[in-house]
Each structure stands twice: as structure tokens, then as C-alpha cells.
Amino acid sequence: MNNLSKKSLFLSLLLFASLALTVSACVKKPVVRPVGNQNVDAVINANQTSTTTTEQAASSTVEIDKLVTQIEDWKLYKKISNGESGIFDFDSCGDKEFDSLVTKVNEGEIYKFDLNGRLPIIYTPNYYHWTNNELTGHQSFCEAGAIYPRYAFADKIFWAGVCGTGAKPDISDQNYVSFQECLMAEEALNYFLRMKIK
Numbered sequence: 001m002n003n004l005s006k007k008s009l010f011l012s013l014l015l016f017a018s019l020a021l022t023v024s025a026c027v028k029k030p031v032v033r034p035v036g037n038q039n040v041d042a043v044i045n046a047n048q049t050s051t052t053t054t055e056q057a058a059s060s061t062v063e064i065d066k067l068v069t070q071i072e073d074w075k076l077y078k079k080i081s082n083g084e085s086g087i088f089d090f091d092s093c094g095d096k097e098f099d100s101l102v103t104k105v106n107e108g109e110i111y112k113f114d115l116n117g118r119l120p121i122i123y124t125p126n127y128y129h130w131t132n133n134e135l136t137g138h139q140s141f142c143e144a145g146a147i148y149p150r151y152a153f154a155d156k157i158f159w160a161g162v163c164g165t166g167a168k169p170d171i172s173d174q175n176y177v178s179f180q181e182c183l184m185a186e187e188a189l190n191y192f193l194r195m196k197i198k
Helices: 003-026 037-071 096-107 132-136 176-197
Strands: 078-082 109-115 119-125 148-152 156-160
Touching: 037 109, 037 176, 109 176, 119 176, 132 148, 148 176
Parallel strands: none
Antiparallel strands: 078 109, 109 119, 119 156, 148 156
16 A cells, blocks of 8 residues: 555544544433432332322222211211201202102101211102102202202112312312312212112
């Protein structure tokens, strides 16, 4: 090889090396950071939060199961009417047969229990011996926030209220905790009804 070709080869290699260095400087390389106490604490906190959320869910499930068992524990209900004055002051939807039932219920015995201390649930005699399908086939009340018939047992009609007709209270509102307790009772009630209707 002559000097010119050696020089040419040397310049080509030099040019290639500088181009390679330039390209490698432009490529973003991953940065490996050592795990410090702050990162370890973040991982521990995330795991604790996950565990707490799981524990809260399990606790809620246990609480809902407890509430569900209370719904058919008829001895928890207190008599609130013995024919003197009913509790159903209602806006009729025009269903004469249902209106007749409500009049009869208002004249008879009414038993009430506040599920989770918040959600009013009631039972009355099933005067017309309606099945659940017959009961749900009737139009009940035409008003928001009423106590609605929810299920017909052979000897009882089961009624329940609602947790509210407006917006959910803000977490800073003094009624927020009560509302949450009522929602838990509603969740238990809905679960109970799904199991009955199956």
C-alpha cells in the first residue's frame, strides 16, 4: 500500500469514527438511578395503600353481609303504627288497586327499621296476598324520595326509602358520613333484593 492510500484509509477511518461518536451522542441512553430511601419509601407506601384498599374492600363486604342478614331479622323492626295514623302520604300515580293497598296499609300495622342507622326499611302485612310479580306490576308512588314497595313475601310487603333525591354531599359537608352510611345500606338492600329475585 502506498502512502496516499494509507492516508486515505486513515482519513476515512477517522471520518467514520467521528461520525460514530456524533451519532452515539445524539442517541438518548437509559439512565439507571440507584434506588434510594425515597424510592423504597414510595414502593412501600404504594404497597400499603394497595393493602389498605384491599382491607377496606374486605371490611365493606363484611359490613354489607352483616346488613343483609339484618334485613329479614323481623325482631329488629319496631311497630310505628297500629292503625291510628299511617306513614304513607303519597302522590298517586292513578293505579286504583295500589292506592287501595296503601289506604289499607295506612290503617294497619307498620314496622320500621333503619338499616345501618340511616336507610328506612319497613314491612307491612301483604293484605292482598300479592306475589312479587303482582306487586311490581303496579305503579307505586309518583314522587321522589318516597318509601317504595320493594318486595312481596307471602305474608309481608317490604318497603324501603332512598338515600336522597339530590346531589351527593361534598366530603366537607356535615352530612357526608351519614350519606355514605346510607349508601352502604342501599348497597346491602340492593344485594338482598337481587338474591331474592333470582
